Amino acid sequence: MVTEFETFRVKVGKEERAKEWMRTITERKADCIATLSREKMALETIFMTEKDGRLFL
Template sequence: MTKIELTRFRIKKGKEAKAQEWMDFLNEHHADTVATMAGEKMYIESVFKEKNPDGYTYFYWYSVQGEGGNAVEESESYIDKKHIEYWDECIDMEYKPVDMKLEESLIAPNIEKVIERDA
């Protein structure tokens, strides 16, 4: 079964530049970042940024993931280790992440076949 998620996380005040550094790091190491996805059974992972009128910056994490993948916390990849460092420094754990409710998902049949084959 495929899990599709969209979650909103708040960035700690004063950590906005560090959070941007984090996204820049992932983009600058794109090939190595994508290489970590297979073990996680992560098919799509996208991050959106919002500067909210409340003065906070929010990251919206969208993902399409299969079952039984490895947890990022268990990875030995330098990408994942750095990813967790940034996460711990930037994500405001006092704010309860907002999990958006999925109402509809359309996946092209050829993409669905690839996901099913991998499962």
């Protein structure tokens, strides 16, 4: 099993768009889970955090 952890800094001014995307993913959880096997994934977890006033996913 391969485990990866990646962090992406959200571009300045795009924070609300990133938060909306996270809300959409949460609302469509069943659809997201259904895609995992096609992507050959067992689990996918997305975190949203802020550091030094910047938003990261």
